[in-house]
Amino acid sequence: MSQSTYARLTQELESIDQEGLYKRERLITSPQSGSIMVEIAGKETAVINLCANNYLGLADHPDIVASAQKAMDQYGYGMASVRFICGTLDYHRQLEEEIAEFTGFDDAILYAACFDANGGVFEPLLNAEDAIVSDSLNHASIIDGIRLCKAKRYRFANNDMADLEAKLKEAKANNARTIVIATDGVFSMDGYIANVPELRRLADEYDALLMMDDCHSTGILGPEGKGTAAHFGLQVDILTSTLGKSLGGAAGGFVAASQPVIDMLRQRSRPYLFSNALPPAILGGASAAIKLCREGDDLREKLSQNAQHFRQGMEQAGFHLLPGEHPIIPIMLGEGQLAQDMANRLYELGVYVTGFFYPVVPMGQARIRTQMSAALTTEQLDKAIAAFTQAGKELGVI
Ligand SMILES: *Cc1c(COP(=O)(O)O)cnc(C)c1O
Numbered sequence: 001m002s003q004s005t006y007a008r009l010t011q012e013l014e015s016i017d018q019e020g021l022y023k024r025e026r027l028i029t030s031p032q033s034g035s036i037m038v039e040i041a042g043k044e045t046a047v048i049n050l051c052a053n054n055y056l057g058l059a060d061h062p063d064i065v066a067s068a069q070k071a072m073d074q075y076g077y078g079m080a081s082v083r084f085i086c087g088t089l090d091y092h093r094q095l096e097e098e099i100a101e102f103t104g105f106d107d108a109i110l111y112a113a114c115f116d117a118n119g120g121v122f123e124p125l126l127n128a129e130d131a132i133v134s135d136s137l138n139h140a141s142i143i144d145g146i147r148l149c150k151a152k153r154y155r156f157a158n159n160d161m162a163d164l165e166a167k168l169k170e171a172k173a174n175n176a177r178t179i180v181i182a183t184d185g186v187f188s189m190d191g192y193i194a195n196v197p198e199l200r201r202l203a204d205e206y207d208a209l210l211m212m213d214d215c216h217s218t219g220i221l222g223p224e225g226k227g228t229a230a231h232f233g234l235q236v237d238i239l240t241s242t243l244g245k246s247l248g249g250a251a252g253g254f255v256a257a258s259q260p261v262i263d264m265l266r267q268r269s270r271p272y273l274f275s276n277a278l279p280p281a282i283l284g285g286a287s288a289a290i291k292l293c294r295e296g297d298d299l300r301e302k303l304s305q306n307a308q309h310f311r312q313g314m315e316q317a318g319f320h321l322l323p324g325e326h327p328i329i330p331i332m333l334g335e336g337q338l339a340q341d342m343a344n345r346l347y348e349l350g351v352y353v354t355g356f357f358y359p360v361v362p363m364g365q366a367r368i369r370t371q372m373s374a375a376l377t378t379e380q381l382d383k384a385i386a387a388f389t390q391a392g393k394e395l396g397v398i
Contacts, residue, residue, distance in 0.1 A: 020337035021357055026347070031060035032249060034375035036352065047352040048380045048387075050370040053245035055327055056219050056292070056299045057375030064248050064288045071284025079277040083110075084266075087277030095283050096254070098290055103226060103239055105256040109265050110278050114215050114242035114253030115141040116271035121211070121240060121255050122149035122180070124268035131176035133167045135159065135183040137190070139213055142182055148270075152176065158187065161198040168206040179208035180238070185228030186216040189361050189369065191328030193221070196232040203237070211238040216328060219246025220303065224294040237261075243282065248289035252278050299374040303327055306372040306381060313385035318398035327372035330356075331388070332365065333397060339366035342391055349387040 016022050029044060030037035034057065036049045058064060071091065081087030092110060099108035111117040118141035122132060130151040134142065137158040146153055152174065154167040164181065171179050181203050183194050194212065203210040214227040218241040222230030225246065229236045238261060243252035255265060265272060292299075307327045314321055320332045333339045339355030346353050346368075357366035392398040 020335075020340050026352070033057070033060050034373055034377065034380055038352065040347070045350070047347065047350050048376070048384050049352045049373070050376075050384055051352060051354045052249070052373065053216070053371060054249050054373045054375060055246045055303055055371070056225075056296055057373050058246070058289055058292055058299075059249035059375075061248070061289075061292060063292060064285045067288035068250075068281040068285035071280040075280035075283075077281075078279050081277060082273060082275060083277045084273065089277075089280065089283070091280060091283045091287075092277065095287055098287060099254050100256055102224070102290055102294065103241075103256040104230070104235060105239065105262075106259040107262040108254045108256040109262050109269070109272060111253045111255070111271055112275050112278065113244065113251060114213070114240055115144075116275065117240045117253040117255050118142045118145040118213060119148060120145065120269035120271040121238065121265065122146055122151065122182075123270065124264050125261065126151040126178060126180065128152070129177040131171035131174070131179045133164060133171060133179060133181050133208070135164075135187075135194075137187045138182060138184055139188060139215070142184070142213055146182065151180070159192060159195055161195055161202065164199070165202055165206075168202060168208060172206060179206060180211050181208050182211045183213070184216070185212045185214040186221070186326055186328070188216050188328065189356065189367075190322050190330060191216075191324045191326035192322075193217075193231070193324070193326060194228055196229050196234050196236075200229075200232075200234050200236075209237040211240070212236040214239055214241040215245055216326070218242070219293045219296070220300065220327065225296065225300060243286045243289070246289075247293055248285050250282055250285055252282050252286060296374075302374040303372055306374070306376050306378075309378060310370065310372060310381050310385065313381070314388060317385060317389045317392065319388065319392060329370045329372065331368045331370060333367055334364060336366045338395065338397070339368055342395055342397065343368055345391040345394065346387055349391060351384045351387045 028036050035046050079087040096108045122145045128150040132146050132151045133154040136155050156163040156167045217228040219225035221228050238257040240255050322330045336357030343353050343355040353368045356369050
């Protein structure tokens with residue numbers, strides 16, 4: 001029995017590889033930054049890093065490391081408990097209050113990851129009488145969270161507000177009790193920003209709650225990096241985000257919302273109730289990261305300049321980019337194999353990027369998703385553009 005299972009898995013893995021879709025992880029031997037050390041052919045080599053979510057360049061910031069170490073000195077290494085049994089430190093509550101204040105909500109609740117926050121946010125709030133209207137390009141964790149919830153599901157085409165309104169009408173016609181609109185703040189594969197003014201207007205018109213996942217906006221958009229809604233001077237009703245990207249890049253996620261929502265999640269949210277409390281080092285690091293983020297207008301300015309510079313250079317070189325201003329800059333290539341070959345060649349040329357292909361993006365829309373960081377210098381970006389140009393010519397892309 002088990003032998004036939006293993007044989008089937010081996011065969012499936014082989015076919016993934018044959019289609020050029022096999023993901024191979026590269027080993028990094030330094031802290032995360034604009035330039036990182038990797039091992040190529042047994043030799044430690046520096047490569048320019050264009051694919052971390054290290055937008056503000058805080059992943060190796062000494063203040064964050066020091067704050068994490070200080071928290072460990074005071075509280076030790078681990079909590080060995082979920083929050084409600086015996087795992088809540090005063091520091092957990094302090095960080096939740098800092099997040100609530102930062103994001104402009106009554107309260108916040110921490111999770112081990114934003115994947116868990118999205119996985120656990122819907123089910124406690126909604127049942128079969130309710131409806132979730134979800135953007136078709138939402139992150140996998142939102143899709144999973146919706147699957148785990150009994151609410152009726154509606155899907156609207158990415159950022160298509162007319163389609164959203166049609167689905168809201170449908171939900172109303174089906175007598176939905178509570179309606180939640182679920183969307184990413186910035187769509188991670190394209191770098192497109194959600195149309196918050198229209199989302200807010202429709203949510204209000206149809207008496208729906210607006211839930212937004214701001215993983216790729218927190219720290220980047222809006223004053224002090226407060227996120228997508230703040231970028232438009234607006235507010236959503238339920239916000240989820242991560243501590244694993246701009247805010248130091250370690251791990252952890254949160255939901256920020258009105259008090260009854262957070263209180264209900266603390267009572268009923270399964271990834272919160274049945275998974276360990278975040279460790280002290282993460283609390284210390286995240287707290288320092290939020291402070292640096294809020295004071296980090298210079299970092300956001302550098303990030304934006306880098307995005308402009310790279311975009312311009314790549315367009316001049318003849319690459320097809322998706323339009324936008326976000327530090328996510330996708331280089332469109334088409335087929336998965338080409339995205340892989342291009343990424344491999346760039347790696348040899350000293351630029352670390354990753355090919356994205358089906359099922360992460362739609363079939364035929366394979367790409368290299370580059371991501372800018374405040375830790376990147378103009379010189380590094382110019383080297384990267386030159387390497388892209390060389391690899392692009394070799395592979396017939398430009
Ligand atoms: C990265 C990401 C997540 C997952 O966050 P983790 O904290 O790493 O689990 C969820 N949603 C979106 C949109 C993301 O980009």
